[in-house]
Structures are given as structure tokens and as C-alpha cells.
Amino acid sequence: MTYKPALVFLALLAQAFFSLVLIIITVWGSLALHYQLTESRLLTYAAIGIWVLVALAALSTLWFTDLQHYRRAAFISFAILFAILLIWWHGIKPSLNRDWAPEVAQTVTAEYNGDMVRLDHIRDFDWRTEKDFTVNWKSADYDLSQIKSVDLFLSYWAGPAIAHTLVSFGFEDGRQVVFSAEIRKKRGQAFSEIGGFFKDFELAMIAAEESDIIYLRTNVRGEHVYRYHVDIEPEQARQLFRLYTDTANRLSKEAGFYNTLTANCTTVVFDMARILDPSIALDYRVLLSGYLPEYMFEKQLIVTAETNTQSMRLNADISQQAKGSREGYSQRIRTMAMPQAQAAE
Template sequence: MRWFRRIGMLLGAAIGFVLTLWAAAALYFDFTFPRLRVVVALLYLAVIVRAIVYLRRSKLVLAVPVVGFLVVLGWWLTLKATNDGDWQPDNAQTASIDFNGDAVTVHNFRLCTYKTEADYTCEWQTRSYDLSKLHAVDIFITWWGSPWIAHPIVSFDFGDQGHIAMSIETRDLVGQSYSAVRGFFRQYALIYVVTDERDVILLRTNYRKGEEVHIFRTNINPETARKLFGDYAARVNQLHNRPEWYNAVTNNCTTNIAVSAAQANSRRTRLDWRVLLNGKSDEMMYEHGGIATGGLPIARLREQAHINSVAQKVGNDPEFSRLIRVGRVGFPEAGAAAGAN
């Protein structure tokens, strides 16, 4: 029993440490008055430590970090995201989507053209589509650095009307850049960028350094594709009217895709660790029959899905979307399997 008590105390101390660390970090990053953030975070740590020392012989000692955490969490949850801000030019507008039967109208459709990653101009267009022409869904996955982390972008194929790519991202203020640590706190608004593949894909293949982009054809049928688009459109409109915070664990690019896919297929969200460590999401979809494989093993499928070299040759060609798909598994031009990168 003595060993069980010791293990319990150690476990409680570890949990208390994590809760205290998170609460202090939340105050440091998100406290309303920036100049006081360091002071308030240190003051919080001092109060928690003083209370633990005072109650060290009491059974209540383990409650100190929990109570402190709950107080900070209660305050933290009152912080509301807003659409008002000095946004970076590529985040200046949020999209909205209207339906009139099968007629789809996309407002604030983004089309940025780039000279460099930081030097670009953006147009915000109104585009119309026929929902009955939506027949397929593709997914781009971008890796950089760690094989465990990636960024997925879903693209809806409207046939001769083109593609609508949707990228779920942080909405950055001028001077703000993404930080993995800050992504756990209330630092970024969530945005669904509704755009052309020549914008959001070309940016990653041709202008950013170190990003490797792959394209996969999903096995979603046309009916499910339309349901999925409808769910995406609902989220686009929801965020347009009522902004939300991005969160690296609970409200990010992959969790939103997983929820939308589950709703489109009328099933519960799949519990899989690769939803969070999304660098393995292609393996997850491969195992569950979510993408066309052409009978290839996952390593070969991923290899032939790599589009950087083709995208760099094609550039801003109006046929960009078609050309990057030629010779790839699952696409009409691909035939049986595999083409060059």
C-alpha cells in the first residue's frame, strides 16, 4: 500500500505540474494586457508554489494546482475570437458560400499570385459552380521537416468548372507567424481559405522552401462528395459569422477534416492517433480504403503522388490542376498506376 501511495503521489504531482505549466503559459501568452503577461504568469507560479508549501502536509496539497488550473481555464474560455484585426493580406477576407438548389456562389474566393512567398497580390472574387458537377474529392498533403506533422488541403473537383481548394489554417495578423507552442493557446483565429489550386498549392511547391506536396484521389463517391462540400460550406459560413480560435490539438486542419468526413459518411468521427500526428494521415486513409491505391504499397503510392517537380515546371499555367494530376494513381489520365514525379 505504501508503494501505491507513493506512485499515486508521484502521478498527482506530475499532473499538477502539467496543469500549472499550462495555466502559467496561458497567462503568459493570452493575458489581456500584454505588458503584464510576464508579471501575471510569475505571480501565478509564486502563489501556487506558496500554497503547496503551506499545505505540504495536508491532503489538500494536490488540489492546489487543480483549483488554480480551473480558475485560469474559466477565465481563458471567456476569451472570444474576432473577425476584426489588422490581418495579413492573404487573410484579409473570410469566405462565405450560398446555395440556391444546385447553384453554388462562393464569395471572397481567394486568388493570390506570387513573386516570392512574401511578395504577392490577392484578388477576392465571386465565383459560381454547379453542385451537380461535383464528382470527386482530392486531398493534398504537405510535409516539411518532421514526418509526423503535415498539412492537408481538400480539393473539390467540379469537372470543367475547375476545383475549389479549401485549406484550414491560422488567420494571421500583420507581423504574426505560426508557432507550434502558441498554437496551443488563443493566439490565432481559425480560417477556411477557399481558393484556387494555383494559389494554395503553387505557394507550397514553388515559393516556400522545404515543403513537399503530394496529391491523392479519395474514394469518395459523388453523393458523399456533395455532402462533404455542404459540410465544409456550413463551417465556412459559421466562421464567417462567428469566428473561432485555432487550437493545435482540438480545432485544427486535421480534426476539422475528420469531423466533416464523418458527418458526410453519417458515422462517428474515427478515433485514430494519426488524426493528431497527421504526417501519417495518408497511411491512415490507405489502411481504411479512403484513397485510390492502384494496388501500390504505401511507400510507392506516396512517391508517385509527389508533385513538386511538375508544379515547378508548370508554374502558373491555367492548366495547372490538370497537369499536376497526369500519370497519378486514381485520376482519369493515370491509367493503371504510376507516372513520373
């Protein structure tokens, strides 16, 4: 008899555990239906309604003793619907052929001849507003033996934890080319962090001029953008460039989904860190990319004379230098910002 309270507690714990699992599955299925059944909202709401009702029926049999004799039927029904949902979900494949938004209508491809590489579909838009711009895609040849610098840009738009990461390669002739792993939105589609978990976007590799892709963030969207000069050897820089172009060529032939957590702009940056230091382990600051500079500072992967991350961030802020036209943009954002007290005089 002394074991009865313990058995009751364990039974309640098991009920709570299975309830939590059922709720998580139900929420996941509802969001999957919401983001994928977009052609008819009536069909979407009906499918979500049926799914939730069956889940609630199964959940209620766990807690109400007068419904326990219905438990088998409720859980069999839920299991069947869940199996159908998983089969449907597995059948959703990424595509290369959609009505893409203009800024991701093309993705970069690369063709090598030794250290010489030709990039096609480099973006060089003239942005006046996010909806008013001049479209321009171009091709250019680069000599990887002439790479002289690698810069990491972080653009913040929604708090300190999440930032979009971009990597810019500088060449001896003064040119810069930026690589950015981005969501490939359909025309008129808006970005959603939650949708990024539910196959709502494909993944695209974009190569662009700094006066396009960085300018868009600093001067058009008004995001907070920081530039960090990466401590990297020439051979490592070439490896990193090839890593980006290999990814770009693959995505141009084999579509892949963007994932907010596992397939986004930071995953290639982590590969960059592994090139610089193969012993580097995955860190939460790689996933929460807004804190990536602190991580790279600790690993001594950033060129800076600063002794703490706070002053490093202050010097990396390019907001003041970015003001102005596209002409001379790359040179301006690499000049030292005027101290605030001096700027006010």
C-alpha cells in the first residue's frame, strides 16, 4: 500500500509527458498545414480544424476517466492522420521554377579555370526604395590569387540575437564581391522566421556588389550593419571562396529549402570558421548569429586592435560612413567613423 502514492505520481507524470508530446505534434502539424496549404484558405482552416479536433479527442481520453474506453479509437485516428501528414510533408520538395521576387530571380553560378573564375548573375541593383529599383545582373571574372581581404558583415533588424551574415571578398584591383545565403522569396511573399521552419522558402546563394546588397541594408532598410575584417591566410580565403561557389553551383541545379535553424546564412559562416580553425566546435553564438562577433573575437578570427568586444562593435558599426550615394560606397564604409563628440561640432 505504501507504493500507491508513488504509482499515482508516476502515472500522472506519464500522462503529462504523453500530453506534451501530443500537443507538440499538434502544433507542428497545424503550422505545417498553415504554411503549405496556401491555395485555399477555406481548405487550410478545414484541414487544421479536423487535425486539432482529433488531437483534442485523443488528449481528453488521457485525463477524463469516463472517456478512457474511447482511448484506443481516438489514438488510432490520431495516428492515422499523423501518418498521412508525414507522408504529405515528405512529398513537399523544393523547386527551382517559381515566380521569384526580382532580387532573387537569378542565383550566382561559377566556372573555374585554375585560379580564374567567372561568376554569372552577380546582382548590381540600384536601390531607391525596397520597391523602387533598377534591375541589373552582370558577369565578371576574378583571379583568386589576387584576393587580399575577407570581411564579415552582420546586419541586424530584429534585436541583438539574430543577424544576417554576409561575406565580402576584396581583390587587389579594388573590386569587392559579396556572397549571401538568402531566402528565395516568391513574388510578393514576406519573410517569416516561423515559416522558415516549415519549407516556406527555398535557399538561394546571391553574389552582389557591396553597393547593392550592403547598401540596401544600410541606406534603404535602415538596418544596423557592422563590418569585421577576418584574419585569414590567402589559401584559406581561396578555400572559402570556392566553398561559396560550390554551394552556389549546387543550389543552382538542386533546389534546397531554407531552414531558420539548420540551413541559413550562418551555416556557411560556421564552415568558414572551420576552415580557419578545424578544431572549432559548434557554439550557440553560431546559431544566434547576432553574437557571432564575440565568438570570433574569442577565437582570434577578427583583425582588431581592441581588447574587448564592446569597443570592437563600436568600431565595426558602418552606419555613419554608409550615408550617401552608391558611388564610392565600398571605400566609405572602410574609413574610420568620426567620433561622436567631433561629429557634433
